[in-house]
Amino acid sequence: MQKTILAVLGLLLCVACGNTVTRAERKLIGSQRDSVMRVLKVTDREDSLLLRKTSREVSPEMLSSEPLSILCSRMLTTVTAPENDGVGIAAPQVGLLYNLIAVQRFDKPQEPFEFYANPKITFRSEECSVGREGCLSVPDRYGMVSRSDSIVLEYVDPTTLQTRTESVVGFTAVIFQHETDHLAGVLYTDKY
Ligand code: NI
Numbered sequence: 001m002q003k004t005i006l007a008v009l010g011l012l013l014c015v016a017c018g019n020t021v022t023r024a025e026r027k028l029i030g031s032q033r034d035s036v037m038r039v040l041k042v043t044d045r046e047d048s049l050l051l052r053k054t055s056r057e058v059s060p061e062m063l064s065s066e067p068l069s070i071l072c073s074r075m076l077t078t079v080t081a082p083e084n085d086g087v088g089i090a091a092p093q094v095g096l097l098y099n100l101i102a103v104q105r106f107d108k109p110q111e112p113f114e115f116y117a118n119p120k121i122t123f124r125s126e127e128c129s130v131g132r133e134g135c136l137s138v139p140d141r142y143g144m145v146s147r148s149d150s151i152v153l154e155y156v157d158p159t160t161l162q163t164r165t166e167s168v169v170g171f172t173a174v175i176f177q178h179e180t181d182h183l184a185g186v187l188y189t190d191k192y
Helices: 002-019 024-031 046-053 064-082 168-185
Strands: 087-090 102-105 113-124 128-135 138-148 149-158 163-169
Touching: 002 113, 024 064, 046 102, 064 087, 064 102, 064 113, 087 138, 087 168, 128 168, 138 168, 149 168
Parallel strands: none
Antiparallel strands: 087 102, 102 113, 113 149, 128 138, 149 163
8 A cells, every 4th residue: 555655656656747947957057147057968878868859849848947048048158158159059959858959040130049839840941062071079070961852840839838830941940850859869870
């Protein structure tokens, strides 16, 4: 009987964890909005194992929480830091297994970085192009990767919490394909 109660409690705790920011995650996110986070690298064994994991969905409650707001600020600071100078970043690259990415929108005026929660590519064109890719988690390497020229992306806007669908083409579509791969534990180096 006691065992059953413990099992039920354990299960409830598990479900709760999936839907909220855990204590360990809060600690990693911290409170300094404008400070650069450590980017996990494939050259480190522990990092490399984490980069291969599948990330989890972020709930509306999580998205409207303070830690997620801080995480977005820190991811932006990190991807734009001179030592990184990236065009996109995924939460697992800073150690948080959340379905959350930032992409530089080269297809918009001023080329802003924007955040996407639970992004899913629902269409990939058969027409592909090969382009040079690098990754903040794969130091000192570049590779030629074939990606679809156009995609349709479904995602939750972290600010409005609304689900949106958008068609993206060209280099920006390549970044979306690269970043969403990270959420499935896939790196561009798997693709050639
Ligand atoms: Ni990458």
